[in-house]
Amino acid sequence: MNTGDLAWVLISSALVWLMTPGLALFYGGLGEKRNLLHTMFIPVLIIGIASLTWFLVGYSLAFGGNGNLIGNFKHLFLTHVSFTNSTKSLTIPDGAFALFQGMFPIITAAIITGSVIGRMKIKAMIVFIILWLITVYSPLAHMVWGGGLLAKMGAIDFAGGTVVHISSGVTGLVLALLIGHRHNDKHIPVRPSYVLIGGALLWVGWFGFNSGSALAANGTAVLALVNTWLASAVSVLTWGLAEYKTHGRVTLAGITSGGVAGLVVITPAAGFVAPWSAVIMGLLAGIIGFAGITFVKSSFGYDDTLDAFGIHGIGGAVGAILTGVFADKNIGGVAGLVNGNLSLVWKQLVAVLFTVAFAAIGTLILAKITAIIASPLRLSAIEEEKGYDAILHDLTVE
Template identity: 50%
Template structure:
């Protein structure tokens, strides 16, 4: 074991945890004030659900066993998981690896809230997250990071483009479609700018732990992932700045932060596998695609993705994963992308993303259908119009 690596991954773990309250502030600043408490609750509840279920059996099902789709119960309740040694060949203990990985389902489930805040029954959302963690997140984590099917194919996902962003963004869209549109369809306008700026800053700050921490050591790959994260996010922000300069009379701070967020999502699957120049290109391309999705595709199709969870995370994760298959460098990733003249990686990236989309859409839909049989999925119309905060939480934001 290496003390420096342990210290770095402990810090990275804390940074990833910090992203959840950061997301609560970021989402909350955009949400109508009468739904802001509900937004906070839907995001923060992911800490409780993720923290408990990951400890009980989530980690074991994701990272134990040699099955193709899901693991086993060998490490349930972290029984026998060493706090001083590694059985996985890392220079950090298994207990720290489990702790670091346990932060990822928290932020993943929190992202889902962005598509449905202000109209979903909070109790139904809790049930949804519990089922979703076991039926969607855990199998994907095992297939990609637990030496499951995708890993054996050679799929690359450094920090969660597929496991975190595609799964959460697409599930959020499916859930939003099943719920239906809001009673009051209003454009998303910032009502609390300090919350958005602080929340966006905490997300960006935490993302350095999210990506660079995924190297699981304080080494050159962590440095590369840190640099690529900064470059891609900055390029995403610059891309939205240029779009604002060309198409609008105003340069909105919220647009700048959304552009940075698009760049952060884009680089997540390839953060430790591409060079900084490629990271800049990935940030530029995906930020533009995300802007198109949010600005035109969403309006044209008319779906009600309240806070653009699908537009930023779903679309950003899909294109980030595909571009990892383009720009991955063999000396960094062990697999060569299209930029080095090899097409196999791009094909397996495309296959894994296609399978992920199929799995996420179908299982999310089945979870929703089950919940509808046992409890209301959506709040009463009068409650929604008056505001969920008082009716479901007994609190108001101001």
């Protein structure tokens, strides 16, 4: 075991944990006034739900056994997980690996809530998230990072483009379509300061999210952090430019969202591409992210409240495919199109399509099951008009 590697992974775990309170503030600043407290409440609640689910069964299903689709029950309650040695040929103990990986389902589940916040019943949301973490997230983590189907196929995902972002974005979109549009949209963001503070916490946490995925304090961790820094910084600029060209103005909430879009796109590629590639990916991320929450959303007419699909779903897919383009064997050890290996692009595309289908079909099935367990899925028109802050949190909005 290497104490420096262990220290970095432990620090990175704390940074990834910080992303969820950051997302709570980020979403709160973007959301409706009548659901401000509730919008921030739900991600914090998910810290408890997702953590316990990971401890009970999630880690075992994601990283136990050698199945193609899902793990086994060997590590229920984190049993047979060593806190002093590694069985995965790492320089950190299995317990540290389980801890770091356990932070990812928390932020993934929290992202989903942005699509339907304020119109999905809290009881239904809790039931759905638990079922989703067990039957969608854990199998995907196993297939990508646990030696399962997608890993065996040769698809790569450094820190969660498919497992985290595509899965959460697509799930949010499907839920939004199933539940339907808001009855009386009062969605006028009034707290850009919350967006900035939350976005900054997300940003800082993301450095641990991507760089920590090297699972060691080494050159790959440095590369991932540099790429994360560059892609997100450039995406701020291109988002701002797109916003100005479209609306004749640039907003603080907008360019902060641009930074997040860059973070999403670079996530699957962070440890595989050269810094010049990260800059190009950031350039595209700002433009595509802005288009995702404006042109794409308005063209198809879906009501994705806080744009989980526009930023995470679309951004995750773009990042995964661009990873196949820019992966450089001389930098990250995997050859992509820049090295003349077109096959990686096709493998990445298959992984994206598989993840979209798996998350969408899984969400449809789980929504039906949730409706049986915790019917109805959505608030009534009267409840929605009143807002969850008044219904649940005893806070009356003027």
